[in-house]
Amino acid sequence: MLTIREYKQATTLEEAWQLNQKRPNRVLGGMLWMRLSKGNVQTAIDLSALGLDTIEETETEFRIGAMLSLRQLELHEGFTAYSEGANKEALRHIVGVQFRNLATVGGSVFGRFGFSDVLTLLLVMDSYVELYKGGIVPLADFVNMPYDRDILVRVIVKKTAAHYSYKSVRISKTDFPVLTCAAALTQEGVQVAVGARPAKAALVKDAEQLATLPMTAEKAQAFAEYAAGLLPTETNPRGSAAYRTHLIKVLTARCLTELGGKA
16 A cells, blocks of 8 residues: 655645655656555655646647646647557557546656556657756657656657557557557658567667668568567566567567558
8 A cells, every 4th residue: 555644736846856855755647556556655746736737839849748648648639640640549548538637648758667658659759858857868768767866847759750650469458568569660761669578668770771661561571570589578477478579570560561551
């Protein structure tokens, strides 16, 4: 059981950061994962009064507040158009609408959970995190950084000329994924992010130029084999390491085939 002794709604990011420097204190996101944990929290820090529950779209980027709900990200017309519906495909499987109305982008990204559809999707894009003290850091670097006591302010997604695709496999609808896969076709080539291995999502770029345009089934399969060879998998109750490796090949090839049709 999680026990919270005090609650504080921060009025500034500086106040939230100062409070979070004390080890027994915790920052609240949507409270959907944290509530399942055990332990004692001295002060729960609420960021909901800091105006971080919006998504701002400019000509060059999306600025996604840490307290934006997953449902808001799912329904945002501009982000849906940019991602070509990959956001909806990634988010619609996460439990249910009520859950997604509460879960936050910041909680999903800062947690760097292995099962995170959100992290997989954002990782394949030109994404960055803005930390209160740490500044702007590429998401690809942030996922491998040690956990610290900084405050995640927002996620920034740069608009680039790209096409996107998202696939996942689940044993049952709304369950945790067995494997997640997001792919992007950019001016630099193809890249995929694969999560729920069950480790957190990792990015693979087409350094060998295996999946150049025009895309064919043979090229898609060649890159899928290449990605599977680079990404280690493990066994857990949802699937074996061998099954996950097989899924990397299948989902990557499907994503690339879909991207080939968009190019």
